[in-house]
Amino acid sequence: MLAMYKEVIRIRFxxxxxxxxxxxxxxxxxxxNIGAYVFLxxxxxxxxxxIQGFTAIQMATYIAISWMARAFYYNNLDRExxxxxxxxxxAIQIIRPYSYLMVKVFQGFGEGLFRLxxxxxxxxxxxxxxxxxxxxTNPLVWTQFLISLLFGFIVNVEVNxxxxxxxxxxxxxxxxxxxxxxxxxxxxxxxxxxxxxxxVLQKIFAxxxxxxxxxxxxxxxxxxxxxxxxxxxxGVQFVWTIILALICWGFWSKARKTLIVxxx
Amino acid sequence: xxxxxxxxxxxxxxxxxxxxxxxxLVVKFLTDLISQSFNLIFIIVVFGHTKQLGGWNxxxxxxxxxxxxxxxxxxxxxxxxxxxxxxxxxxxxxDRVLTRPVHSLLQIIMESMTPESLIGxxxxxxxxxxxxxxxxxxxxxxxxILMILFTLGGVLVYGGIFIALTSxxxxxxxxxxxxxxxxxxxxxxxxxxxxxxxxxxxxxxWILPFAFVGFYPASFLLDRGDxxxxxxxxxxxxxxxxxxxxxxxxxxxxxxxxxxx
Numbered sequence: 001m002l003a004m005y006k007e008v009i010r011i012r013f014x015x016x017x018x019x020x021x022x023x024x025x026x027x028x029x030x031x032x033n034i035g036a037y038v039f040l041x042x043x044x045x046x047x048x049x050x051i052q053g054f055t056a057i058q059m060a061t062y063i064a065i066s067w068m069a070r071a072f073y074y075n076n077l078d079r080e081x082x083x084x085x086x087x088x089x090x091a092i093q094i095i096r097p098y099s100y101l102m103v104k105v106f107q108g109f110g111e112g113l114f115r116l117x118x119x120x121x122x123x124x125x126x127x128x129x130x131x132x133x134x135x136x137t138n139p140l141v142w143t144q145f146l147i148s149l150l151f152g153f154i155v156n157v158e159v160n161x162x163x164x165x166x167x168x169x170x171x172x173x174x175x176x177x178x179x180x181x182x183x184x185x186x187x188x189x190x191x192x193x194x195x196x197x198x199x200v201l202q203k204i205f206a207x208x209x210x211x212x213x214x215x216x217x218x219x220x221x222x223x224x225x226x227x228x229x230x231x232x233x234x235g236v237q238f239v240w241t242i243i244l245a246l247i248c249w250g251f252w253s254k255a256r257k258t259l260i261v262x263x264x
Numbered sequence: 265x266x267x268x269x270x271x272x273x274x275x276x277x278x279x280x281x282x283x284x285x286x287x288x289l290v291v292k293f294l295t296d297l298i299s300q301s302f303n304l305i306f307i308i309v310v311f312g313h314t315k316q317l318g319g320w321n322x323x324x325x326x327x328x329x330x331x332x333x334x335x336x337x338x339x340x341x342x343x344x345x346x347x348x349x350x351x352x353x354x355x356x357x358x359d360r361v362l363t364r365p366v367h368s369l370l371q372i373i374m375e376s377m378t379p380e381s382l383i384g385x386x387x388x389x390x391x392x393x394x395x396x397x398x399x400x401x402x403x404x405x406x407x408x409i410l411m412i413l414f415t416l417g418g419v420l421v422y423g424g425i426f427i428a429l430t431s432x433x434x435x436x437x438x439x440x441x442x443x444x445x446x447x448x449x450x451x452x453x454x455x456x457x458x459x460x461x462x463x464x465x466x467x468x469x470w471i472l473p474f475a476f477v478g479f480y481p482a483s484f485l486l487d488r489g490d491x492x493x494x495x496x497x498x499x500x501x502x503x504x505x506x507x508x509x510x511x512x513x514x515x516x517x518x519x520x521x522x523x524x525x
Contacts, residue, residue, distance in 0.1 A: 025441030032448045035464075036455075043318045043459035044310055051313045175291030182295075182302050192309050 004098065005106045012110030020118060027123040030067050031130065037063045037191055038131050052195045058222050059193075061133040066190050066218040068120040068127070073153040073213060075108040078177055081164030094256065101161055101252055108157050141224045148217040148230075151237035155212045158244035159184065165248070168255035189215030209244060212237040270366060274374040282380065293383060300387055303329060303454070318459035323398035324486055325456065330391030331411075331485065332454040332478030335418030337384025343423050344376040345430040346443065353433050359522060369427065369513050402487050413499050414481035420502030421476050422450070427509035434516030446472060453478040469494065476501050 038060045045056040054062065081104065084090040093100050128135065136142070163180050167173045185191065187210035194205055194215045205211055216233045219225070225233065282289055307329060311322040320328070352358040352372065361371045396403075429443050449467075453474030457465050468475040476498045484495030 022441065025445055028445050029448050032445065033451075036452055039460050039464070040310070040317070040455060044314045046314065046316075048314075174288070175295055178291075178295040179298050182298050186302055186305065192306065196313060197309055198312060 005102065008103055008106040009110035009113065012107045013114045016111055016114040017118075023115070023119050026071070026119060027126060030071060030119075030123055031127055034064050034067050034127055034131065052193070053223075054193065054195075057132060057134050060131055061135065062193055062218050062222045063191070064124065064127045064131060064133050065135075065221055066214050068124045069149055069152065069214060069217055070190060071119040071123065072112050072116045072149065073156045074115075075111050075157070075160065077104050077108050077157060078160040078164035078180065080104070081161065082167035082173055082177065085164075085167040101248065104161065105157050108160070109153070112153055136221065136224050138224060141221060144225065144227075144230050144234075145217055145221040148220045148234055148237060151234065151241060152213045152217045154241045155209055155237065155244060156184070158241065158248055159209065159213075161248050162244065162251060165251045165255050168251075168258055184210055184213065187211070188213040189218070193219065209240040212240045267366065267370065271374055274377070275379060278377070278379065289380060292380060296381070296384060297387065300333065300384070300391075304391065318456045320456045323395045325395075327392050327395030327399065327486060328456065328479055328482040329454050330388050330393070330395055331482040333384050333388030333391060334415045335422060335477050337381055337388060338415070338419045339422040339426075340381040340384065341379055342373050342377050342419075343426055344378060345372070345426055347376075348372070348430045349433045349439055356522065358520065362517070362520075368517055369510065399486070401485075407485060410495075411481070411485060414484075414495065417499035417502035418477040418481065420499075420506040421473050424502065424505030424507075424509040425472060427506070428512050431509070431513045431516040434513070434520045450474045450477070455479070456483070473501050473505065 041059045041063065042056065045051065045059070049055060051059075081090075084093065090100070093103075124135075127133070159180070163173070163176060166176055170176070187205060187208060189211055194202060194211050197205065216237055220230055220233065223229075304326065307322065307325050310317070311325070315321065317325055352361070358368070361368050361375075364371060425446060426443065429440075429446060432440055432442070449472055452460065452464065452468055453476075455478075457468055457475045457479050460468070465475070476494065480491050480494040481498050483491045
């Protein structure tokens, strides 16, 4: 069983490798976006040493790391699922002897691994030369970050699966896919750390899964959270992976019963 | 004006096709609105922690962003050239366009325009109005006329840059990724350029002049004199960039050989 999923990861990785040239421009685009926000925050800080517990350098680092982490966790599984539902090929996939959703998850993981090694890491090295950022050298913090990043990936994949499966119920969910992208970028803390939002919003966000995608991993690395601060954070991520997995599973079992292949 | 008649026919056909799927239209409006409010939320959250951004207060930055939406929406309406390479070069639709007696660029603009994006002008005006309502602006009668001229200049800057980049496809049929890269640079134009480094300011003014799309004209309308010269030359910069782009395009069309055999 596991060998099969390993194969799924491998194939997706190789598939991405075939189109690797597309990723050089991606690194440039991400660097440009990081630059825009680094300049903006630089102006916000003016001369202030720190805001909301972030120093100016930590802020620049936060932006760089959260964008490069996004390259790892970002995928279009929601779109792929919606398209397969719309063109009906999901029907064939369902009767195959594997779990449709699990295959999707591992395809996403193969894609993520590819981007981690050929996008995020080289991108981070390039960006650290251009912008004033400071990365910790503490291996423990990096380990905490990587674990947290993995959870961030899982939460994002689960959100994508749920949104993609919406296509079973609303046949044209293009708009939802779009809106989701903006919402995740905003609410996950990609460009504004959650602690910068007004207190009321922070309380609401605490009950949403999105901060587990970007804010928690990036914050872990930038602030160099100690184990005692880190454990509750990772706990939040863990709880969300379970809750979302249950929602996915519920959606999936309901969706299969209502499957209508358009034109099928 | 035969061109205008043809243009109007295209609009009518487009509306018929679009209204067949009304829900899609509503969804498009909503997603546009969400993406625009996204940037507004960013500005508001940022100003929760500072009084000024490079010497500009919240209402002014909001105003600049609102102004930026005007040329942005018009550009988005008429210059959807993103899939030009796929649709016109690889699938060969350009050959069909070239057999017709209207300028090729005009035909392509008419075939790919999305008039519903014009709603962004309303959003932009609303955002500007919200910013202006908290400022004590000295709005002379000619400011409105200048605003229209500046907006058109900004559209020409945007249009010129992206037509020039699109015409690369006419010279080579391999895909280039330069369009999305430049597109992301264009986001720099919606914030006060004095927060950027000298190098970035230079690029935004003289190489990829996106500062003329948002910041320079808006700063003039905000009664800030420091960039007045740049604001005034906005329409000129627009015309220059657009003319260069059309020349490149025409040359490219003569150069074009088609992707197949």
